[in-house]
Amino acid sequence: MGEQVTGPPLGAPALLFDLDGTLIDSVYQHVLAWQEALTAVGIELSVWKLHRRIGMSGGLFVTALLRETGGVLSPGQIRELNLAHAEAYGRRRDTVRPLPGARELLAALTERGVKWAIATSGLALAARPALDMLGLPADTPLVTRDQVRHAKPDPDLFLAAAERIGVDIGSAIVVGDSIWDLLAARRARALGVGLLAGGYGRDELERAGAYRVYADPADLLAHLDEVGVRGVTDWATDPAGED
């Protein structure tokens, strides 16, 4: 040992982040925006059921909810519903903040040469303002729902994100707050890490396959070595990178 004294360790995994509930604190606003949009077209559903579907593809989300109500909507109506949700969320956007540690975590990864990208079931229209809020440049690797055929829990978003930054999905770590992120991670053969910041319980995330669960980005940053990213948390105390 002791040969490698600086720089990122060989084989360091890349991180693929979900956005809502993972980097920004927007889940509850999305939930009530969906309630507003659905109520406007006469669909009444308990709010906790909307919460548990957030993070899925918008199309799957509506289909899953209609299964509960027994209703049927045309593709045009589903599109309208998605637009109504985007409008209702837009009115709530000024209450959305970065989650604790989100900026610091991304900055620490960048500084140490660990590759990362963001992959969201949301549209580019909604994701772009979030980059500004996080203080990220416009060329941040970002894959949105508009760019893939199927959103979560299909693996497409994370596969596209890994390809975008030129890393092997098999050595990537998906970080997300919802079971849809973790199911998509397993289908993509990536390691999944859960965050409580979206309001799911720890057990729900572990059952969906989370290798490890943290409170929020700040908590993940403090424990990056547990998920296999060396040299970030060690850096201050152990700059030689020894075992």
Add this chain to the structure above:
Amino acid sequence: MGEQVTGPPLGAPALLFDLDGTLIDSVYQHVLAWQEALTAVGIELSVWKLHRRIGMSGGLFVTALLRETGGVLSPGQIRELNLAHAEAYGRRRDTVRPLPGARELLAALTERGVKWAIATSGLALAARPALDMLGLPADTPLVTRDQVRHAKPDPDLFLAAAERIGVDIGSAIVVGDSIWDLLAARRARALGVGLLAGGYGRDELERAGAYRVYADPADLLAHLDEVGVRGVTDWATDPAGED
């Protein structure tokens, strides 16, 4: 067997219900109302942490949150914060609905002579309009935060509710959506039943001591025999009340 042919079974337990997230679908509105009130006084906390504190006494709620931020507020400031929350919730009240099966569950209990009451950490000011929404008369047994010394997770609210309807707390079943309901139930030596309708996960409720967890009031109504209330779900199919 076969001796008892009508009326409620002997020793039938009484039910003590929480209100928000248990009978009405108001938790997410309360969560964002708290966020608004706290942000206005410069306290920034992740929304999921507010969610996990909802249902506690308002005083404990603020104290618990301040522990996370390291801040200090005077009793006067805490009172103002509670008023700001009530005002912010009031603006969201028109989106609140009864939870599925809430009216039917209470009506079925009343019809079969099973005693029940409502015990809420909220103020009478907020709880009274909820009775109207549920179609309940003004003389519905209701204990609010103003009427006891300590709110949940202290047992006072449920003890007062049991006394109000003249039942032994030891044979009562507390029904709630939050871990604070279930902790208060255990301290009161009542059986606790959890509902997912407030957005907690099943495991969180079971760990807090839930004897059984159901989705919402409709789901509880369909399974009342599991918690020891006989003669409600049996009534249609087994009017003789035999074992």
